[in-house]
Amino acid sequence: xxxxxxxxxxxxxxxxxxGIRWLLAGVGAVLISAAVSVASGPVSIPLGQVARELLDHxxxxxxxxxxxxxxxxxxxxxxxxxxxxxxxxxxxLAGSGAAYQGVFRNPLADPxxxxxxxxxxxxxxxAIVAELRDVLGLVDxxxxxxxxxxxxxxxxAGTLSVRRGQIGSPTTLILAGVAVANFxxxxxxxxxxxxxxxxxxxxxxxxxxxxxxxxxxxQLLIPYAAVSVVGLVLAIGPLDVLAVGDEEASTLGxxxxxxxxxxLVVASLGAAAAVAVSGLxxxxxxxxxxxxxxxxxxxxxxxxxxxxLFGAAFLTLADVVSRTVQAPAELPIGVITAFIGAPFFxxxxxxxxxx
Amino acid sequence: MSNTAGAIxxxxxxxxxxxxxxxxxxxxxxxxxxxxxxxxxxxxxAGKSTLLRTxxxxxxxxxxxxxxxxxxxxxxxxxxxxxxxMVPQHPVIPTGMQVFDYALLGRSPHQGLRFSASTKDRRSxxxxxxRLNLTPFSNRAVDSLSGGERQRVVxxxxxxxxxxxxxxxxxxxxxxxxxxxxxLELVAELRAERDLTVIGSLxxxxxxxxxxxxxxxxxxxxxxxDGHPAETLTSKLIARHxxxxxRTEVDSEGAVTVTVRRRxxx
Numbered sequence: 319x320x321x322x323x324x325x326x327x328x329x330x331x332x333x334x335x336x337g338i339r340w341l342l343a344g345v346g347a348v349l350i351s352a353a354v355s356v357a358s359g360p361v362s363i364p365l366g367q368v369a370r371e372l373l374d375h376x377x378x379x380x381x382x383x384x385x386x387x388x389x390x391x392x393x394x395x396x397x398x399x400x401x402x403x404x405x406x407x408x409x410x411l412a413g414s415g416a417a418y419q420g421v422f423r424n425p426l427a428d429p430x431x432x433x434x435x436x437x438x439x440x441x442x443x444x445a446i447v448a449e450l451r452d453v454l455g456l457v458d459x460x461x462x463x464x465x466x467x468x469x470x471x472x473x474x475a476g477t478l479s480v481r482r483g484q485i486g487s488p489t490t491l492i493l494a495g496v497a498v499a500n501f502x503x504x505x506x507x508x509x510x511x512x513x514x515x516x517x518x519x520x521x522x523x524x525x526x527x528x529x530x531x532x533x534x535x536x537q538l539l540i541p542y543a544a545v546s547v548v549g550l551v552l553a554i555g556p557l558d559v560l561a562v563g564d565e566e567a568s569t570l571g572x573x574x575x576x577x578x579x580x581x582l583v584v585a586s587l588g589a590a591a592a593v594a595v596s597g598l599x600x601x602x603x604x605x606x607x608x609x610x611x612x613x614x615x616x617x618x619x620x621x622x623x624x625x626x627l628f629g630a631a632f633l634t635l636a637d638v639v640s641r642t643v644q645a646p647a648e649l650p651i652g653v654i655t656a657f658i659g660a661p662f663f664x665x666x667x668x669x670x671x672x673x
Numbered sequence: 674m675s676n677t678a679g680a681i682x683x684x685x686x687x688x689x690x691x692x693x694x695x696x697x698x699x700x701x702x703x704x705x706x707x708x709x710x711x712x713x714x715x716x717x718x719a720g721k722s723t724l725l726r727t728x729x730x731x732x733x734x735x736x737x738x739x740x741x742x743x744x745x746x747x748x749x750x751x752x753x754x755x756x757x758x759m760v761p762q763h764p765v766i767p768t769g770m771q772v773f774d775y776a777l778l779g780r781s782p783h784q785g786l787r788f789s790a791s792t793k794d795r796r797s798x799x800x801x802x803x804r805l806n807l808t809p810f811s812n813r814a815v816d817s818l819s820g821g822e823r824q825r826v827v828x829x830x831x832x833x834x835x836x837x838x839x840x841x842x843x844x845x846x847x848x849x850x851x852x853x854x855x856x857l858e859l860v861a862e863l864r865a866e867r868d869l870t871v872i873g874s875l876x877x878x879x880x881x882x883x884x885x886x887x888x889x890x891x892x893x894x895x896x897x898x899d900g901h902p903a904e905t906l907t908s909k910l911i912a913r914h915x916x917x918x919x920r921t922e923v924d925s926e927g928a929v930t931v932t933v934r935r936r937x938x939x
Contacts, residue, residue: 423767425768555781555784558774558777558778558781559778559781561765561767561770562764562765562766562767562778563765565726565729565731565761566759566761566764566765568729568730568731568750569729569730569731569753569754569757569758569759569761570754570778570779570781570782570834571750571751571752571753571754571755571781571782572750572781573750611769615769615770615771615774615814616767616768616769616770616771616774617770617771617774619774619790
């Protein structure tokens, strides 16, 4: 097997070189997808001008984009918030997906399939229905309650599939996740039927969306995203060690249970915050880390950062498709990711069955 | 690359293990001298792996396990992982993990909370891979290698830990004769190079007496004999604890070869 990857990283410093190249590719993918997304929409603004306008906003750069004030407003008040939201949500879903897969040593783990999204959804629904926003005042409690729901879901799915410290088969965990997701969705449906005045708000949310009203959602998400991303990056070392199983991990000086719990908390925080602002968007956490592993191998030193970057780019491009494929109507973004992700899931599942 | 701290000793005092009401180890007292190679032998189910796992701290036990000079308490977590590296009997090989990344895991007890490997981490990993002739495999997936190569990769991870004590639990289970000898020769060389204390377990008696300088026989959770191979690998003890008829041969350097003979019907 002398693939391109092998040649790229043969020799002494090759390992880190490969990482740096892919890191740059990831940053490039984020920038390009962001520019494409800002440029596309009912009012067409040429990509070149978008790029110049974006560059102009970088510090120390003066670039004249020759855009009208109206176009500028479209870019900065309508499209940019949505793009930034898409980047953050994509990064969080893919990053937490990679972490869940590492913690459970299960390539099928995904925030959506594990029931984590449904748990967060139930939490968010309760928060919306109970109008917790008015109770707490300044801080929006929806992500926090969603986080609590996500933790309950991941704990339930994890507990159901682990017996006497032995992690069950990959399919056991997914089945447990499906059961948990259905149970939580049932409660959620009940709660929302009791409160029909919020029905539309909740339905829009279930299908997954990236629509924004200015920068509010982005500001809401940023603190949670920052904590989760830092946590995921710090989890890289423990995740690699956990890959050899609990007993060997402890001979390497790690406390596997504590480490696993810590990683689950930061991953669930990120996934829950993403779900709280954008609804249930499935399969991003499955497709992106898997594709990354196929290219750069399974070490989390590469999988985590690249999943964050390519997850951001992937969801942003999926959003472009959702806005353009049926323009002027908008397809829910969860439909696009499921359309790509579900067949992908089946391919991975087939391989699992085969091995 | 050599261990500057020098060799250290290991001792079990009154160590017992109960698993689900069954006594797996019964008050074991055994001291392993610094820089020696001690191999624990015994029939199936004697408790060899469990005894080694008490060293790794992965099984609950009574009594004390000491790693290092007398009067030091049992180390925990990270400190233990800096003193003692394990080559497990059935290592979990992560799907698709590359040889370099796998060996690099050995650095984890030396790393703080960090997200990338330091230059020192990479250097010492590369040096070990080079020493074990694994450099050409550096970017191959561990699970794509043959049994012998894979075993060397697991040994590499343990060496990257740079511990004064190396523990090998049945390191040759799935290897053919030639590769079994290769692994043992490699451990012998590394022990001399790095002044290691080696503790192993083996169920195959034929070559064990040529490598270890001390043999401990475990039977049904009890330590029944302990000493130089020539004193412990005797026809009498082998017949008593394994129930087989064996011939032993001691060469001029004290190495023992054991040949097991088929019992023919009278």
